[in-house]
Amino acid sequence: MNNDHHLDVTFLGGLGEVGKNMLVLASGDDMIVIDAGVGFPEEDMFGVDLLLPDITYLRQNADRVRGIFITHGHEDHIGALAYLLEAVNAPVYSTRLTQGLLRNRLRERKMLDRADLRLIVPEEDPRITAGCFTVECFRVSHSIPDAVGFAIETPVGLVVHTGDFKFDQTPVDGRLTDMAKLGELGRREPLLLISDCVHVESPGTTPSERVVEQTFDDVMRRASGRVIVATFASNISRVQQVLTTAHRHGRRVACVGRSLQNNVRVALELGYLTPPPDTLIRVAQAAKLPPEQVVYVCTGSQGEPMAVLSRIARGDHKEIRIQPGDTVVISATPIPGNESSVYRLINQLFKQGAEVIYAAHAPVHVSGHASQDELRMMLNLVRPRFVLPFHGEPRHLYLYADLARSVGIPDERIMIGEVGTVFRFDGETAEIVGSVPSGTVYVDGLSVGEAGDKTIVDRRLLARDGVLLIVVTIDRESGQVVAGPEIVGRGFLPDGVGTAFLTAARDHLSQVLGQNGHTSHGRLAATRAIHETVQSFVYQQTRRRPVILPVVLEV
């Protein structure tokens, strides 16, 4: 098979799902990777803290990887870089702020020394050679400064990757999506556009980040006491807007929480955050000012139980307690799946006496992603032969396909797939030629990749009906029961009725074991008999199926 005359495009994460973005382009002996992000668990992935892409495919081809290109500094694009660099040794290209943020992450994981970090400056219109690929970049506006997309010249044609983008005409950092560069790329007859599609459900154009500033302005003017703004730790633009607005209303701003403080420090050092004079202060200083002069910025906008805002709402944050006159602004929308936690948080804050301003009733957040008209504009600028929507669940991919058809892309040039799918391009045609090993690696406490699907399924079963544990000691020789059975339940029935029920179950089991004492020689047989007896008794009596764990000891 001669690989030189085709290009394989494979997502290891971020296709048919939102999160853990990672894309591999392969041609001949060369590969490049775009982004290395983490994902966040769904609510029924019990006990799982983070998701990583399965990088088996890259491990198997580690010597072919010529470069890793990072679009921007959000966790779902940089969070898995340390993990990737344990398997793959290649230079990492990113813009200045992105590099500052990923340095933080690599330092935490003790991987900074091993990383070959290289800076790209879009204004210098760099052309980076990585094996048979030549990579250019262009600025895009997003909800974090210094975001880019990439244009990759491959042996079979030009590939344009949008990164996460919108066409904000008044971005907070003044840096627009580079429409001129996109237009120029469009004139080069690109083979493929790989486009962000996560906001395809929204008609029209995504509002500018500036909209939020007007809300901040209103709130800070009206609030008689302190203002507490919660946002994502990475939302540097939002922090800049708080600083600007606070200064206008004679308020000073303290950032609370380690992850936010780290990001703010990096952004300050690199000049991506420019606080008005005397505006940014420490938490300890804020405590000494009159309430109407104070703004706090903190994390916890998704109701994460350990984040600053949740601790404030529960009344167990050591420095900040809600007091009458406080206004809390939740400057984010709930990520699907987080709604219950977010509304619980809002309810708690109201009950503590705060005024709460949140997305359901005020414009406190805008998306960082392109709406329908912007997605169409990108297609019309780049005019690709093929299009491949990424950064979306299946619903987003299929709606994007409708949208692409609406600007004249024929059906057979719209590529829909999932994680692991290998899309092969030869410059003329495109086809799906199979898939590579792929999936999700769970990070669970200190363990990476140990908890598997079975663990998660077990936790779901335990969650539904609890667990019953039956213990018996039998005589090795005679098979007679010499101690027990004991039955213990957790999460099954509560103490009152539970105790009586478990006694009945135990009596029933004793009787069965007594009758079959002769036949159930050996631990295995006894274990199986106990399992069946208890399971059918419990189901008959309660119509529930707790996890049943029989243990037989021999003496």
Add this chain to the structure above:
Amino acid sequence: MNNDHHLDVTFLGGLGEVGKNMLVLASGDDMIVIDAGVGFPEEDMFGVDLLLPDITYLRQNADRVRGIFITHGHEDHIGALAYLLEAVNAPVYSTRLTQGLLRNRLRERKMLDRADLRLIVPEEDPRITAGCFTVECFRVSHSIPDAVGFAIETPVGLVVHTGDFKFDQTPVDGRLTDMAKLGELGRREPLLLISDCVHVESPGTTPSERVVEQTFDDVMRRASGRVIVATFASNISRVQQVLTTAHRHGRRVACVGRSLQNNVRVALELGYLTPPPDTLIRVAQAAKLPPEQVVYVCTGSQGEPMAVLSRIARGDHKEIRIQPGDTVVISATPIPGNESSVYRLINQLFKQGAEVIYAAHAPVHVSGHASQDELRMMLNLVRPRFVLPFHGEPRHLYLYADLARSVGIPDERIMIGEVGTVFRFDGETAEIVGSVPSGTVYVDGLSVGEAGDKTIVDRRLLARDGVLLIVVTIDRESGQVVAGPEIVGRGFLPDGVGTAFLTAARDHLSQVLGQNGHTSHGRLAATRAIHETVQSFVYQQTRRRPVILPVVLEV
């Protein structure tokens, strides 16, 4: 204490929460109850099927209850009636459709014979005497026909209860909220308005149910194949709109699923559903028609795993499978907490090849509840001395308080409370005088009220980190270990690493038990020692806290 000159208003459900609506008005020796609904579990109430209000307060006062008044036929207003009637014997007043729907529910629970059901016809302007209370009613528009609010003349003044309402000016059933009656009530200087507030986050006016019909019209015109509409089983108005639109496009309609078919049957019998001629057909008939002449209506708009639409999406519905050209309309918005299930369902349907139309990108649903301008209109019509928002989480109650202040209700006349709070009115003043027994009764499989908070908390712990079970048999006399320890885990670590880890834990425990063999006489001491040893070992090694269940047997 003379009870005759005051009124106690107490919610047993539906205040500071959405669902399980139940309100008690008490004065002197008399009580009336308004609504008796179920609630739906939050996602971390593992294994719980339904929530009921705790009715201890009504059990203790069963002989004082003079009547039960039902506002409309939704589950969160009628679902707990059978349960209530087991404790309280009083006539149940409702409109015709509501009575038809609650008859179904009572029949299922074998309580129909014991219920004294009485009809109210708003057009007759009835005045029902129930002890010292005189109850009138007025029509309101909502997302189900035949909904009403109540006006109750009490010994200390007039109380107006809105029920669930909006001011739809073009309702599907042509029956408007009775603004004239509300105006007349307003002239009688009401003491108290008890107002629905759940949609207070939305500015302006809730769109009319008619809006949805335009979307249905569009979809049925464009769709080349079958159309499948999912909605709530109780949404009779939505079914009427599907029937009307289908007829216009030469399509026929089959209802799928038992709960929907039951409700449709009742509505047909009572004349609340008027299908155009030859439009309503059976599922078996629909299977024989060409796809472009078929519409199915089904349940499952919330992604409930056992509902019709989820079974269709998974490909295991026995009569309906997705085929190319199918369009699925999810005519509902996800209830907070259901987003993940709903989006999972939508993704499955797209992957099966259906076109999916849903709330995030098309107007396929409108709320049945009043938005801000309508809530203000209600306040301005009724002009109450006091106002008590209900049918809302704390965030809704507090935002409603802001809204009430905006139309001139002073702060001290806006009553905010929670389930169980006793609001006492004497005609002049109002105060909170304490609370009555109240809370949530869990329905869990066949058991009602057995699963308690501890059970749910245990299930949460099991779900997070799984369970470890440690079994040892000791000699009763010497305290020496004679069998075990055995350690078994579920949902903790998976087989690969888990086995090795559990062996290490067992060795560690054996060693500790061996050292302390002399001191840990007795089961209790041994149990405690095992718990502590294993817990600290596990936490040290993994930073996780599985549920640890030690069992010690003696021989």
